[in-house]
Amino acid sequence: MSxxxxxxxxxxxLSRRGIERLDLMLLCTEALDFNGGEAMVWMSQHxxxxxxxxNRVELWKRRCHNPLRRACRRGSLDSTETDALIRILCTMxxxxxxxxxxxxxxxxxxxxxxxxxxxxxxxxxxxxxxRMNPRRxxxxxxxxxxxxxxxxxxxxxxxxxxxxxxxxxxxxxxxxDGGA
Amino acid sequence: MKQTLVYGQQSCRLQLEGLPDVSAGQxxxxxxxxxxxxxVWAGRPELEGRREHLVALINVVLPYARYLMSGVARPFGEPxxxxxxxxAGPGDHLLRLxxxxxxxxxxxxxxxxxxxxxxxRVLDALRLDPRLxxxxxxxxxxxxxxRRRELLQAEPLxxxxxxxxxxxAAVALxxxxxxxxxxxxxxxxxxxxxxxxAPSAPAGLPPQRTAMPQPPLGLDAAKPxxxxxxxxxxxxxxxxxxxxxxxxxxxxxxxxxPKTSSAADRLAPAGGPSALPDAPIPPPxxxxxxxxxxxxxxxx
Numbered sequence: 001m002s003x004x005x006x007x008x009x010x011x012x013x014l015s016r017r018g019i020e021r022l023d024l025m026l027l028c029t030e031a032l033d034f035n036g037g038e039a040m041v042w043m044s045q046h047x048x049x050x051x052x053x054x055n056r057v058e059l060w061k062r063r064c065h066n067p068l069r070r071a072c073r074r075g076s077l078d079s080t081e082t083d084a085l086i087r088i089l090c091t092m093x094x095x096x097x098x099x100x101x102x103x104x105x106x107x108x109x110x111x112x113x114x115x116x117x118x119x120x121x122x123x124x125x126x127x128x129x130x131r132m133n134p135r136r137x138x139x140x141x142x143x144x145x146x147x148x149x150x151x152x153x154x155x156x157x158x159x160x161x162x163x164x165x166x167x168x169x170x171x172x173x174x175x176x177d178g179g180a
Numbered sequence: 181m182k183q184t185l186v187y188g189q190q191s192c193r194l195q196l197e198g199l200p201d202v203s204a205g206q207x208x209x210x211x212x213x214x215x216x217x218x219x220v221w222a223g224r225p226e227l228e229g230r231r232e233h234l235v236a237l238i239n240v241v242l243p244y245a246r247y248l249m250s251g252v253a254r255p256f257g258e259p260x261x262x263x264x265x266x267x268a269g270p271g272d273h274l275l276r277l278x279x280x281x282x283x284x285x286x287x288x289x290x291x292x293x294x295x296x297x298x299x300x301r302v303l304d305a306l307r308l309d310p311r312l313x314x315x316x317x318x319x320x321x322x323x324x325x326x327r328r329r330e331l332l333q334a335e336p337l338x339x340x341x342x343x344x345x346x347x348x349a350a351v352a353l354x355x356x357x358x359x360x361x362x363x364x365x366x367x368x369x370x371x372x373x374x375x376x377x378a379p380s381a382p383a384g385l386p387p388q389r390t391a392m393p394q395p396p397l398g399l400d401a402a403k404p405x406x407x408x409x410x411x412x413x414x415x416x417x418x419x420x421x422x423x424x425x426x427x428x429x430x431x432x433x434x435x436x437x438p439k440t441s442s443a444a445d446r447l448a449p450a451g452g453p454s455a456l457p458d459a460p461i462p463p464p465x466x467x468x469x470x471x472x473x474x475x476x477x478x479x480x
Contacts, residue, residue, distance in 0.1 A: 154251060160297040164301055171249070
């Protein structure tokens with residue numbers, strides 16, 4: 001059930017920076033959903049990417065092209081694989097949209113919102129320490145509770161604006177920024 | 181026959197009313213002609229408009245969201261257009277709606293990130309609804325990767341200038357420190373070049389010191405006296421032993437001290453200066469320094 005790509009955006013592989021952002025946003029969905037890893041595999045089967053990602057190991061191997069990973073794989077992903085990962089990310093963001101919205105909303109009490117951000121930051125930091133190379137400055141910035149807040153908020157906002165079927169083109173174009 | 185399509189999110193709800201275009205052969209559940217639309221916000225005034233207002237809303241909000249995802253918060257919409265959106269601070273977005281009626285002040289709606297995301301999802305649902313058969317269809321928002329220049333403009337000026345200013349400061353600091361360091365002493369050239377005949381030095385000046393020993397000036401210098409200790413550097417440069425009569429240049433003047441066979445004599449061509457006392461023969465110009473001949477036995 002692989003959906004057709006829009007002709008408005010050329011289909012081309014992502015740059016290393018794009019893969020890095022894509023994997024970090026997938027990590028954010030895992031931080032928001034304790035069963036995120038299983039949900040991704042289930043989502044890939046549901047979206048018709050069973051041949052591309054037959055199991056979670058294949059999915060993990062594609063995500064390991066992120067240069068920030070502890071065990072980083074060389075080479076690049078082709079456009080079919082990156083489009084499938086972006087589609088999975090959009091569907092995951094759509095599934096988690098109420099939580100994303102709860103983080104971004106200002107309608108509730110500031111203490112409640114701060115507590116949500118602290119929980120999210122704590123869970124994301126655990127995942128970052130477990131999987132990413134802590135010597136990279138980007139990882140250190142994300143791990144920092146103060147300086148990394150702007151980046152974490154930007155990722156959550158990107159996920160919220162890219163959620164659902166309408167967000168796929170926006171999210172793919174966003175990951176291809178800068179002539180990537 | 182009247183059709184109503186509703187797209188809702190937590191903070192807003194868009195209701196579209198219209199009719200199927202029977203002349204185009206549309207089914208009864210389709211919507212081909214928009215008669216009115218209503219956007220209801222929680223706790224805010226209700227917005228109404230015609231099709232052109234809805235098109236303007238889509239053309240402004242979706243590109244704004246696209247740029248926001250790349251970290252570029254820039255306004256969209258012109259002052260002469262019915263809808264305009266611009267960033268109004270961190271996590272705050274200002275939607276300005278102008279009425280087509282004269283004398284009505286523009287309506288300003290402040291949205292936070294969550295409300296903007298709700299509006300984007302509502303507009304996406306409307307745009308991708310298969311029941312909507314508008315003629316002409318709604319324009320597809322341009323979704324393209326941003327250029328590097330557009331991304332750079334989003335960064336603060338201080339951050340953009342940090343790298344080049346830091347580089348220039350490092351270069352200036354290195355240049356200043358290297359200018360303070362003392363210059364190294366000149367090292368004599370180790371490669372002997374074929375020396376042209378030394379120009380006749382003016383009277384009173386010490387003889388010129390060259391890598392290739394030059395025959396001393398004057399007839400007396402061509403006949404060295406024995407007994408003067410000489411030494412040679414690895415480069416073949418003869419050096420006289422230090423003595424009280426030695427000039428500062430280290431070369432023994434022709435008229436001073438006990439005479440000895442100097443290297444100048446050893447390297448002098450056959451029939452040297454003594455053969456042609458008035459016009460000394462210049463040494464040959466060779467690519468490599470000539471091999472010094474064996475040292476003759478000192479004359480008694």
